[in-house]
Amino acid sequence: MMPPDLFVLFVIGPVVTAALLAAFHKWDTFQRGVSLAVSLGLWGLSVVGLLSLLQEGQQGMVVLRMGNWAAPYGIILVADVLSMTMVVLTMTIAVAVVAFSLRTVEQAHQEHFYYPLFFILIMGVNGAFLTGDLFNLFVFFEILLIASFALLALGSQPGQLRETVKYVVINLIASTFFLISLSVLYRTMGTLNMADLAHKIQTTSGELDSTLTILSLVFLFVFGTKAAIFPLYFWLPGPYFQPSAGLSAFFGGILTKVGVYAIFRTFTLIFRHNPALTHELLLILAALTMLLGVFGALSQMDMKRILSYHIISQIGYLMLGIGLLTPQALAGTLFYMVPYVLAKSALFLIAGVVQAATGSTHLKAVGGLQSHSIPLSALFLLAALSLAGIPPLAGFFSKFIVLQAGMEIGRYGYVGIGLLGGLLTLASMLKIWNGVFWGEETGDRRPVSLWPLFPGIILLVFFIVGIGLFPGILYSVAQTAAAQVADPRVYIAAVLGMQD
Amino acid sequence: MITPFVSVVVLIGITLSILLSAYRALRGPTIPDRVVALDNIAINLVAAIIVISIRTQSALYIDVALVLAILSFLGTVAAAKYLLRGTIIDASPLPPRRPG
Amino acid sequence: MVTRFFLNVILALAWCLLQDEISLRQMVIGFLVGLLAMLFFPRSFHQERRYFRKAALSVRLVFFFVKELLIANWTVVRQVLALKLAIRPGIVAYPLSLQNDVLITLLANMITLTPGTLSVEVSPDRQFLFIHFLDVADVEEEIRLIKDGFERHLLLIAQ
Amino acid sequence: MQVPYLLDVLVSVLLLLGLFFLLTGTFGLLRLRDVYARMHATSKSTTFGVAGVVLASLLYLRYLGLSSGLKESLIVLFLFLTAPVGAHMIARAAYRAGVSLWQGGVVDDFKKWLDENR
Amino acid sequence: MNGVPGFLLISLILLPLLGSLVAWPERWRQRLAPAYSLVPILQLLIVSSFWTTVQAGEGIQCSWPWAPSLGLYLSFSLDGLSWLFTGLISGVGVFVFLYAAFYMADDPTLARLYRFLLLFNAAMMGVVLADNLVLLLVFWELTSVSSFLLIGFRSQRAAACEGASKAFGLTAIGGLVMLFGILAVYAEHGTLELSVLLADSTSISTATGLCFLVAAFTKSAQFPFHIWLPSAMEAPTPVSAYLHAATMVKAGLYLIARLTPLFADDPTWSATVTSVGTITLVWGGVLACKQVDLKALLANSTVSQLGLIVVLLGLQTEIALFAAILHILNHAAFKGALFLTAGTVEHETGTRDIRQLGGLRPLMPVFTVAATLASLSMAGLPPLGGFLSKELFYEGVLEADLLLTILAVAASCLTFLYSFIFFHGTFFAPALHSPQQQPASPHAEQHSTLGLIAPIVVLSGLAVLFGLVPSLAEALVMPAFRVIHGAPAQFHLALWHGLTPALGLSALTIILGGSAFLLRQRFLGAIRERQAAYSFNRLYADSLTGFTRFFQWTRALYMTGSVTDYIRYLLVALIVGLSIPLWHFFEETTLRVDIVRPEYYELGLAGLMAVAGVMCCRTHSRVVLVLSLGLVGSLMSIFFVLFSAPDLALTQVLVEAVSLVLFLLVLHYFSVIGSQPQAPRTRLLNIGMSVGTGLLVSLLLFAANVGPSLPSAIPPYYLSNSYLLAGGQNVVNVILVDFRGFDTMGEITVFSVAVFGVLALVGLGVRGQQPLGTLFMFSFPSPILQSFARLTLHLMLVFAIYLLLRGHNAPGGGFIAGVLTAVALTFQMMAFHTENLLREMPWKPLQIVVVGLLLAAGTGLGSVFIGYPFLTSAIGHYSFPLLGEVELATAMGFDIGVYLVVVGTSLGIIRAIAED
Amino acid sequence: MEFVIISVIGVLFGCGTYLILQRHLLQVVVGLSLYSHAANLALLVSGGLKRGNPPLLTTDAPYVDPLPQALILTAIVISFGMTAFATVLAFRVRQVYGSDAVDELAGGEE
Numbered sequence A: 001m002m003p004p005d006l007f008v009l010f011v012i013g014p015v016v017t018a019a020l021l022a023a024f025h026k027w028d029t030f031q032r033g034v035s036l037a038v039s040l041g042l043w044g045l046s047v048v049g050l051l052s053l054l055q056e057g058q059q060g061m062v063v064l065r066m067g068n069w070a071a072p073y074g075i076i077l078v079a080d081v082l083s084m085t086m087v088v089l090t091m092t093i094a095v096a097v098v099a100f101s102l103r104t105v106e107q108a109h110q111e112h113f114y115y116p117l118f119f120i121l122i123m124g125v126n127g128a129f130l131t132g133d134l135f136n137l138f139v140f141f142e143i144l145l146i147a148s149f150a151l152l153a154l155g156s157q158p159g160q161l162r163e164t165v166k167y168v169v170i171n172l173i174a175s176t177f178f179l180i181s182l183s184v185l186y187r188t189m190g191t192l193n194m195a196d197l198a199h200k201i202q203t204t205s206g207e208l209d210s211t212l213t214i215l216s217l218v219f220l221f222v223f224g225t226k227a228a229i230f231p232l233y234f235w236l237p238g239p240y241f242q243p244s245a246g247l248s249a250f251f252g253g254i255l256t257k258v259g260v261y262a263i264f265r266t267f268t269l270i271f272r273h274n275p276a277l278t279h280e281l282l283l284i285l286a287a288l289t290m291l292l293g294v295f296g297a298l299s300q301m302d303m304k305r306i307l308s309y310h311i312i313s314q315i316g317y318l319m320l321g322i323g324l325l326t327p328q329a330l331a332g333t334l335f336y337m338v339p340y341v342l343a344k345s346a347l348f349l350i351a352g353v354v355q356a357a358t359g360s361t362h363l364k365a366v367g368g369l370q371s372h373s374i375p376l377s378a379l380f381l382l383a384a385l386s387l388a389g390i391p392p393l394a395g396f397f398s399k400f401i402v403l404q405a406g407m408e409i410g411r412y413g414y415v416g417i418g419l420l421g422g423l424l425t426l427a428s429m430l431k432i433w434n435g436v437f438w439g440e441e442t443g444d445r446r447p448v449s450l451w452p453l454f455p456g457i458i459l460l461v462f463f464i465v466g467i468g469l470f471p472g473i474l475y476s477v478a479q480t481a482a483a484q485v486a487d488p489r490v491y492i493a494a495v496l497g498m499q500d
Numbered sequence B: 001m002i003t004p005f006v007s008v009v010v011l012i013g014i015t016l017s018i019l020l021s022a023y024r025a026l027r028g029p030t031i032p033d034r035v036v037a038l039d040n041i042a043i044n045l046v047a048a049i050i051v052i053s054i055r056t057q058s059a060l061y062i063d064v065a066l067v068l069a070i071l072s073f074l075g076t077v078a079a080a081k082y083l084l085r086g087t088i089i090d091a092s093p094l095p096p097r098r099p100g
Numbered sequence C: 001m002v003t004r005f006f007l008n009v010i011l012a013l014a015w016c017l018l019q020d021e022i023s024l025r026q027m028v029i030g031f032l033v034g035l036l037a038m039l040f041f042p043r044s045f046h047q048e049r050r051y052f053r054k055a056a057l058s059v060r061l062v063f064f065f066v067k068e069l070l071i072a073n074w075t076v077v078r079q080v081l082a083l084k085l086a087i088r089p090g091i092v093a094y095p096l097s098l099q100n101d102v103l104i105t106l107l108a109n110m111i112t113l114t115p116g117t118l119s120v121e122v123s124p125d126r127q128f129l130f131i132h133f134l135d136v137a138d139v140e141e142e143i144r145l146i147k148d149g150f151e152r153h154l155l156l157i158a159q
Numbered sequence D: 001m002q003v004p005y006l007l008d009v010l011v012s013v014l015l016l017l018g019l020f021f022l023l024t025g026t027f028g029l030l031r032l033r034d035v036y037a038r039m040h041a042t043s044k045s046t047t048f049g050v051a052g053v054v055l056a057s058l059l060y061l062r063y064l065g066l067s068s069g070l071k072e073s074l075i076v077l078f079l080f081l082t083a084p085v086g087a088h089m090i091a092r093a094a095y096r097a098g099v100s101l102w103q104g105g106v107v108d109d110f111k112k113w114l115d116e117n118r
Numbered sequence E: 001m002n003g004v005p006g007f008l009l010i011s012l013i014l015l016p017l018l019g020s021l022v023a024w025p026e027r028w029r030q031r032l033a034p035a036y037s038l039v040p041i042l043q044l045l046i047v048s049s050f051w052t053t054v055q056a057g058e059g060i061q062c063s064w065p066w067a068p069s070l071g072l073y074l075s076f077s078l079d080g081l082s083w084l085f086t087g088l089i090s091g092v093g094v095f096v097f098l099y100a101a102f103y104m105a106d107d108p109t110l111a112r113l114y115r116f117l118l119l120f121n122a123a124m125m126g127v128v129l130a131d132n133l134v135l136l137l138v139f140w141e142l143t144s145v146s147s148f149l150l151i152g153f154r155s156q157r158a159a160a161c162e163g164a165s166k167a168f169g170l171t172a173i174g175g176l177v178m179l180f181g182i183l184a185v186y187a188e189h190g191t192l193e194l195s196v197l198l199a200d201s202t203s204i205s206t207a208t209g210l211c212f213l214v215a216a217f218t219k220s221a222q223f224p225f226h227i228w229l230p231s232a233m234e235a236p237t238p239v240s241a242y243l244h245a246a247t248m249v250k251a252g253l254y255l256i257a258r259l260t261p262l263f264a265d266d267p268t269w270s271a272t273v274t275s276v277g278t279i280t281l282v283w284g285g286v287l288a289c290k291q292v293d294l295k296a297l298l299a300n301s302t303v304s305q306l307g308l309i310v311v312l313l314g315l316q317t318e319i320a321l322f323a324a325i326l327h328i329l330n331h332a333a334f335k336g337a338l339f340l341t342a343g344t345v346e347h348e349t350g351t352r353d354i355r356q357l358g359g360l361r362p363l364m365p366v367f368t369v370a371a372t373l374a375s376l377s378m379a380g381l382p383p384l385g386g387f388l389s390k391e392l393f394y395e396g397v398l399e400a401d402l403l404l405t406i407l408a409v410a411a412s413c414l415t416f417l418y419s420f421i422f423f424h425g426t427f428f429a430p431a432l433h434s435p436q437q438q439p440a441s442p443h444a445e446q447h448s449t450l451g452l453i454a455p456i457v458v459l460s461g462l463a464v465l466f467g468l469v470p471s472l473a474e475a476l477v478m479p480a481f482r483v484i485h486g487a488p489a490q491f492h493l494a495l496w497h498g499l500t501p502a503l504g505l506s507a508l509t510i511i512l513g514g515s516a517f518l519l520r521q522r523f524l525g526a527i528r529e530r531q532a533a534y535s536f537n538r539l540y541a542d543s544l545t546g547f548t549r550f551f552q553w554t555r556a557l558y559m560t561g562s563v564t565d566y567i568r569y570l571l572v573a574l575i576v577g578l579s580i581p582l583w584h585f586f587e588e589t590t591l592r593v594d595i596v597r598p599e600y601y602e603l604g605l606a607g608l609m610a611v612a613g614v615m616c617c618r619t620h621s622r623v624v625l626v627l628s629l630g631l632v633g634s635l636m637s638i639f640f641v642l643f644s645a646p647d648l649a650l651t652q653v654l655v656e657a658v659s660l661v662l663f664l665l666v667l668h669y670f671s672v673i674g675s676q677p678q679a680p681r682t683r684l685l686n687i688g689m690s691v692g693t694g695l696l697v698s699l700l701l702f703a704a705n706v707g708p709s710l711p712s713a714i715p716p717y718y719l720s721n722s723y724l725l726a727g728g729q730n731v732v733n734v735i736l737v738d739f740r741g742f743d744t745m746g747e748i749t750v751f752s753v754a755v756f757g758v759l760a761l762v763g764l765g766v767r768g769q770q771p772l773g774t775l776f777m778f779s780f781p782s783p784i785l786q787s788f789a790r791l792t793l794h795l796m797l798v799f800a801i802y803l804l805l806r807g808h809n810a811p812g813g814g815f816i817a818g819v820l821t822a823v824a825l826t827f828q829m830m831a832f833h834t835e836n837l838l839r840e841m842p843w844k845p846l847q848i849v850v851v852g853l854l855l856a857a858g859t860g861l862g863s864v865f866i867g868y869p870f871l872t873s874a875i876g877h878y879s880f881p882l883l884g885e886v887e888l889a890t891a892m893g894f895d896i897g898v899y900l901v902v903v904g905t906s907l908g909i910i911r912a913i914a915e916d
Numbered sequence F: 001m002e003f004v005i006i007s008v009i010g011v012l013f014g015c016g017t018y019l020i021l022q023r024h025l026l027q028v029v030v031g032l033s034l035y036s037h038a039a040n041l042a043l044l045v046s047g048g049l050k051r052g053n054p055p056l057l058t059t060d061a062p063y064v065d066p067l068p069q070a071l072i073l074t075a076i077v078i079s080f081g082m083t084a085f086a087t088v089l090a091f092r093v094r095q096v097y098g099s100d101a102v103d104e105l106a107g108g109e110e
Ligand code: NA
Pocket: A362, A363, A364, A365, A366, A367, A368, A434, A435, A436, A439, A442
């Protein structure tokens, strides 16, 4: 059992690391060594943390009172199975991205705070997953935002700056509305602590319902913009195309999931007063997000752009699970999240390798890479087919569980749309495969050794395959998480220190 | 006790003064004019804060007034530095609209 | 060293002002705080000597300035509120006797605060102070007043 | 809290005096012909205006025991130092940046000196 | 249950799987590649070892838990049906593997081909052995994937890539529809085990059944999904023989056969299967006759033959089912042989064009005999295997109805025709060489080509054998038949059944087919020339491009790349999304108005705020824009004063000042506002959106203020415990550094990132353009400003420290003090040259930031190390000489950290810009 | 007074939106600043604009709600950091990209 106070390290560890890295930003070996060591260390710690939660089953929840102040007066970090799974996932991607970055980040970028910014990003993400306070969530959103702003712009190339502007403006608008919604929340509910909020809502009869509906929609707007759901996703593809592949992998894999996680958390813990309205809306938006995202992907001719659009489509599946709101669906959402994030990050990293090998990721400019590197093609195929939901890769079970949940409560239409989305995903993955790995050997071959770039990708693909071969393990984790989420009383009791 | 009443009158007066200065800030015509007007607004705000402290019988805001005074000065100096770049009127009239 | 100590004492006094309390305790704390500030920002103050005489002269200067101010202040109010603005503004070069920057600053400030005049610029060689007059009708008289008034007092301090 | 009648009146008068100066400065800002002239009005009147108000608050709050008034005097001191420096900075910048004197101006030693030393 | 037989069973899958993972070292690869053929040989041995079991009508089952909570088991079962298929897979596999070793003897990619083939082999074994539906789907899709890789094996050829994608795409549709069916089955019955479903004869709904049918149709190239199969002929010929003739395309048949017991009395199922099969049968035959490419001909013939089997499976009668299974066997034998024939012909002559081929008979007599026999078996001539199944086919359709019979005869005639075209054109017709073409290989059947002929000989030998020894075929087929039909067949296979109607139809077929062959010159050329006005291939291609165009068009419609547009979408979404619930809210809620009456000057200040906002919108001057913003900020601080928030007022003022400096530093670089005005329509739109957004937010807040609300326990707690428990009288500051110190930790992180970000922004990339204005000549630092700056530096610093130290009890604190310090230093920078200041300031802003961050984090972590939660504070009172009693709280250390971060960041940003 | 402030918030949001939709990057940045001012005011209102003493325990009760003040302070600092970054970003865009017209920053979707 991990000492509970150590859970704060997932948030504070990265920032201390970032500070140290920033202090010695010109020391090449220090930058790389410390980054790799810390990310590996935190990854290991997060796995231990998750395991120690799982030991206790549905009661496995660590509540940390920052400053030793009780909820709702102080800020609470809550590590339940859901949030710790997200942390483990984040750290996994972080390890892969750092491993990839060791060989790909330019010296100049490294000296201009690549690693410190990356660790701040991790801090923001982990904090957002762990916090139990909505204002604190805002703060962590801002942390990860500003770190992502800086990382997006790192290099100050014209295209980068252009896209960063878009990203910054949209996100700052969303942040403003976050504040507005927090002010409305505090005005009407008198608290910012999520558990307290849920508790208050449970203990009042329906007179607050219409206020809650308004609030839920504002929050949906805010989180939906970060998560890139329909009709708020338009900002995403451009900026996610620009940065170096390692960053794209982290952005594409993790960043939007923070928004999804926030929706997941709030719409299971707090806004359950009128699911016939709110969650039905989620379903409709989910369907549109799924389809429009993949439509966009199919219209593209660049590997990274296709992948960027796919982020949107996959967000739709996640929203589908949240909207269905059965324990099975919630478990499915978490199960969906993990393989998909792994695959998405792996694919972006592979795009980075393609870029390193040929100098481009445009399907017309690249070709015939299969004969260049069989391992790379194999890694791509595994990740891509997982993303498309081809069994027995992990992505298949994701789809299987979510859709099964939809089937069980008779939402055949959504299941159908989900399947259609999967088909189109496959089509776009094949498009990449045909464009990049098959076809005429075009594009200049750079004399770079690709093997040093593989460890991170191999790590991710290893998990994709592993989860596919042993889906039961992750599913039991997801079930535990869903059981915790589906019954908010456990969460509320743990945070507010109440006995049933 | 006429001070509370007078303080309201003075506050209204200061508000008026600020509004009038805002007119100058809007009109210009030169940037220095605007800077001077905004500096004037800041000083009026300093005065307003002090009157509010009288009105609310609280000494807490004196620091705010002091800081505002410092900063309005800083702003003026910064604006002066900006002016040394040599542009005084950067509100150009609109050019004729291009077809299409 | 003495300069720095003098500055430090001033800072300690300022601390007491801020604390709204003049006491030994606050003086000590203020001194320490001042020391801290000077430690991190070792920027030199100015290279002056004979502080106490100068302090006395400064107090005299303040009183003189306030007197001048009160007397002359009516003019500007009249001018601003006059229905007809019969003024002829202009910039005049005022030959400086002072050479010390701090004192020139004080002079320039006083001139600005006096109605009808506004310091625009000091030439880099400290020869001229350029003064904007709202009305240049009696420039000679004004310059003479400044020479004999403010600048004389400041020259005393400078010695 | 009650204050003595005399103090009440004195504070009110000082407040009104401050307002008077402030408004004067603002009127000057509006009426005078060029930026240099306008600076004459603001650099003085507003300073005195604030001084009046500060004096009022100093008396009032000191009587109420809320403040010893030392900090308020700091504001006045500060304004007396900064307002002229600020005006000077704007004026020299404006002049260099080419804001000319109002046509009614007759003497311009500065221009002459600048031309000589350019 | 999972004993030795179970182990043998899964070794059928594991062997090829492991084999496909074995990679020979580079230099042995070429030589050792044929060793991969051991795998199908071993499989064949294992399969034969099951002979007695299946003949006895028994099966083998084995199962391991996989993810039981999801209904997933690794369960496999072997019965007569799967046994037949495993036999096909391993049997044909042996020939194909051996053939490939010769066919691609000098090709360095041979090893890869084997590995893909083994992967496919494993997948196919899995399909026929899996007992769990998801497991079945796993292998089902794996066959698609391996087929994809094999079709695209020659990946430089665009046609190969297209064919591979087409095959994968169309079969994937089937896979997904099957997934839908599986989900439905699981939702209906709570199990995924086929054996359980079959044993219970569970009534699965027809709709669900159709899902499985779609999957089967796509896999078995049934109309209209048949188009992928001819395109798949881009694969190397051994692949075509193995996947696209003998085994993979039969996976669909396997599925239909497997599920037949469940839908035995389902007319919809039967009608669907029969009609789709019939269309495929006829249409495939027509297409096959048109082809001039040997492989294309065979591919279309395969489509047709698969249709035939599907028809039979659909008829569901005893004879039909028996015929279906029998034909699966026969077809595997003759079509395997024929594909290999095409491969050998191409290998030897360099072409597959039937119009250029001919005259091979004298050169390769053994080959000719073998290929001809296989063709005749396909044509259904006695005494070959094909004849047996053809006879049964006729019997089956005769039992059904007349139209089907007519179509069956027509299709059989077509079969007869293309079979004859195939072998006649290749071997017997006079050679007709185009000038470019190498003449058909003149050398006789030599050692090297022996390997290319022997497998064909054996396969067509089997085709003959099945006809001559019907009992052999019957023995092979019967176990499978028993599984589908539920009981052994009531009849025996024989060449001679007597004078039955079916025999008559066979004779008719031979007569009609034979005359068509003789008269073929009359119409074949014309048919071949005639391009179909529209084909399913065209439809497929057109819909692909159509969809892509459509997607591009829709994307271009809304993904304009303009952030302004995106913002508009966001705001429209917000306005539309929120106005409805707001409307409901105001309709339903009784409003409670409990507000503070405003003072007049407050109204005035509010009005002024509005004016300042409008000023920002209206001005075309950059400076005025920035200064107006500053005015808004200053008014904010007045509001904070009005509403008893001194800390906020101080902070706001300071922040405004630093922002102003920052803005003014960069303002020169921006172009003049409004040089290109917006179109009136855009302007109107913008104004409308602005008004809408403003109104919406106002209404939202209004709703929050007049609607129901819950009391908050938090402020009373803070007010009563701030001094008691946290030792501070300034509650706001105590919240910031203690109650909610974690927020502040985050806040200074954001702040410090700003400096990293700015340093990176400025430090990387090109220097870029010069500012628009040029620095006015002849300007020197003002001595007045400089001496003032000298005078005030330390005073301001002392003031800052004062604010820092008193923060816990009065307005102030780390942030305010930090910005003030930064302001003081910025002021120095403005008065002096930056370099001078740097000389006198011995450390860099970045270092201050780092120290501050570490101090703040370290203060918090300190408590973790002594066993308290992060940021737990401690207060102590200490007395010092002269200073008296001093209260020291760890929160102070945190606040100093904040102070340092703020100083460092503000300075760092301003300096980075100023130096640029 | 709440309604007055709420109206001001509305106006600020309107002006902010208008500016954000303009072509000039500087205007967009200023618009975002107006947004954050408005949001801060909204937080101020969320504590209820009861007139009371500032939450300094030396003065007398009743005090105003201290929590929104602390939240606003955090928000101010954060938005300051954001604005600073955005400003420098805009400045670098102008330098490197050569334009600060928002619609010339379009593209990147091809
Ligand atoms: Na290509």
